[in-house]
Amino acid sequence: MLNTQYVRSIKMIRDEIPSFKKYPFNLPSLKTLDELSFHPNVTFLVGENGMGKSTLLEAIAVALGFNPEGGSFNFNFSTYDSHSPLGDYLQVIKGIEKPRDGFFLRAESFYNVASNIEEMDQEILGRPIIDSFGGVSLHEQSHGEAFFATFLHRFGGNGIYILDEPEAALSPLRQMSMLTRIHDLINENSQFIIATHSPIIMAYPDAKIFELTEEGISESKLEETNHYRIMKQFFDDKNRMLHHLLNG
Template sequence: MIKDKYSQYIRTIELKRKEIDDFECYPYNLNAVKYLNEISMHPNVTFFVGENGSGKSTLLEAIAVSFGFNPEGGTKNFNFSTYESHSDLYRYLKIIKGLKHPKDGFFLRAESFYNVASNIEQLDSEGIGARVIDSYGGVSLHKQSHGESFMSVFLNRLNGKGIYIFDEPEAALSPNRQLAFLSRMHHLVEEDAQFIIATHSPIIMSYPNSKIINLDDKMKEIKYEKTEHYLITRDFLNNTEKMLHLLME
């Protein structure tokens, strides 16, 4: 399913470059920022890929915060703060939205998902209104493995017709669960969802009808088969003994 650009929730991300004083200091010295002018987002799925330190998570966080999400993750209704470590990059982003407004949304970041799960427990312990955990499958996220709790979010909390911003969702997922995530993502796209994902996973970034932005090459779009993730994985699996021998010399 390919939506037109006006029906998607986020059309374009622009950096207000003239308002930034110094591109030599963090986070403006990161590839994800210093080469950013304008990114046209795919109506279905946009992937950010790049080496560690390229600024994927920093850019994704800024997009999420600029759109109204809590910096540590969750829905727009989450307003807790465990430790304010997010940068002020979000102040310099301009988000061009489509004509439709999302009815759902979630910002998932692997490094602070524990804090989201803890906040759900705290809210439910107060006994005010319906249990929040029921929207996540009814089982405490702390009483599941990391991967199971991620899948509980994907399968139960995401309802479609929403914007979903994910930072390395593969962090807790086995290859089999990554395939399950791909399937779930496709069903949500068919339900009018839009995803923005930072990932290292060649499985997840294989999703068709998407756009892959390479942060290591001045924010250029790249084909899946040209990504370092695909090439290294392919070469390693096809030449495992040779690759291991070279690595261990």
């Protein structure tokens, strides 16, 4: 397995931040953020809702030159301007090699990416962009099928891939298939940074996991993450957990 590290780490430019009392800098995970060093293959950002993992992932993507709503490096559309200013205060430390491909794939704005592809294909001559996504309109597939088709066909290796909560569009079986595809792309000289709630996805071997909590950001192992422990507790004793949930 190759160890190509396109993004080595990020540093927060703390002395330029105007205030740690305003969003997103008031989030506990960002108040204490100084530097994060990434795994050359796969790095996960995990945590409960509101801890800032998607905000941080978006800022990393923006700092790398991606469109805030997703897409490849050459996507520059905007349907809404709601991304945080965090990316302006991150310094990206890159590796020696430059990626030949890249994509920022986020579930919440994937519809907008699909619409932009159709708009661009109406304006350009030559090979349609949608051919790189499997050749079938992403709007003519289910959300999960379109999302996985992008992951399967558009990602070509030798790339940096930023994924925001991909499990939102994928069944558990598809999430397992995603692990296989991630592994194939790692062997094709790729690097992933992924924000996720899914213990299935974060089970990728030898990955680095950063957990964002009220105490800040800390490196963790799969079995130590809150997501894994809660899921394990539920399925180890489903009836007891349901009793507490439904009967107070």
